[in-house]
Amino acid sequence: MRIGELAKRAGTTTRALRFYESEGLLEARRTSNGYREYAEHDLRLVREIQSLQAVGLSLEDTRPFVACLRAGHESGDSCPDSREIYRRKLAEVDACLDRLNTVREFLVARLAFQDPCVVPEEIQCSS
Amino acid sequence: MRIGELAKRAGTTTRALRFYESEGLLEARRTSNGYREYAEHDLRLVREIQSLQAVGLSLEDTRPFVACLRAGHESGDSCPDSREIYRRKLAEVDACLDRLNTVREFLVARLAFQDPCVVPEEIQCSS
């Protein structure tokens, strides 16, 4: 299958797929005219990347999962490196939740009363 | 006070202050040699901007607060526009909290078992 079909089946764009390749997440053999040719297996890889991005992992963080699938495992998160990423992300999420709860309380307080109030330190939770 | 002193007293940089000015958040009269000259009042404005950024508001969102202070109010969030920003932000934070809790449960589940699991839709909570 060529890049357009893979993109359509994965619900993404050719640009994204080329970007993944440039990042070393995806590989493709080339046909004689230089077109990329993908296998069914690659659809699985793309879907893995997408679902991980959906939970807020960076592309960088998806590497171990892709490698895990490439290594032949049935699921991308059955390898130690992948599970470590999960743990790191969980810690991040927990920290973010704490922070957002603090912010929430601050906002609620400011909306309820009009008293000056001490402000927390910094913020930059993403994902 | 000149820009360097204001930056130091506010714990920020001259670059940031010039940027605020370019965004219309801060104004300064100029001395004969072209140097910016700030009043004590401006320190208050900068602090307001900083504390709002600390709770995750964008610079754009700090405008009403700054305007409120400029209008002579004792606190930047005593004006309707400011309070509206608070409400919008609170809604954002709540949505983000929901999303992060979903993500958290997903991560915990994946770490606990190794079963395949349906993945949520999209993510992009910031602040």
Next chain:
DNA sequence: CTAAACCTTGACGCTCACGTCAACGCAAGC
């Protein structure tokens, strides 16, 4: 034969809040 619909690489655009030069002027201490 031609137009449409694919594919290729390369390169700039986007968001946000500045950081980091570059190249210069001004002021003060020695």
Next chain:
DNA sequence: GCTTGCGTTGACGTGAGCGTCAAGGTTTAG
């Protein structure tokens, strides 16, 4: 007079994950 440390404007860089041309080659349907 020279250095040091202020200030000025302008312009490009940063990160993430692509979007969006640009300028071409290829394949297929009519």
